[in-house]
Amino acid sequence: MDEDKKKRLEAAGFRVGSVAEFLDLTPEEEAKIENVIIRHGKPIGFCECKGKGKEKCRGNGWIKDGNGYQKCPFFEENNK
Numbered sequence: 001m002d003e004d005k006k007k008r009l010e011a012a013g014f015r016v017g018s019v020a021e022f023l024d025l026t027p028e029e030e031a032k033i034e035n036v037i038i039r040h041g042k043p044i045g046f047c048e049c050k051g052k053g054k055e056k057c058r059g060n061g062w063i064k065d066g067n068g069y070q071k072c073p074f075f076e077e078n079n080k
Helices: 002-013 019-023 025-034
Strands: 036-039 042-047 063-064 068-071 075-077
Touching: 025 036, 042 068
Parallel strands: none
Antiparallel strands: 036 042, 042 075, 063 068
16 A cells, blocks of 8 residues: 555544554464465465575475475464
8 A cells, every 4th residue: 555545544534554453463473374375265274485485485385396396394284
């Protein structure tokens, strides 16, 4: 959101902030939400690599090595 729109919303009486502020999340909870991997509209797990490219992972829970595709070592399945 650009600053002009933010100022207009605040002038109209709206509060502007992040989802973490709205939900009063801890930094750990916020980080976990940012690392959710969604496939076909459903959360399948969490990966610390999301957006960081560790071990050639592109944040989708899989890495490609010489043997094909393997689960990323940083991927944690959603057991719920």
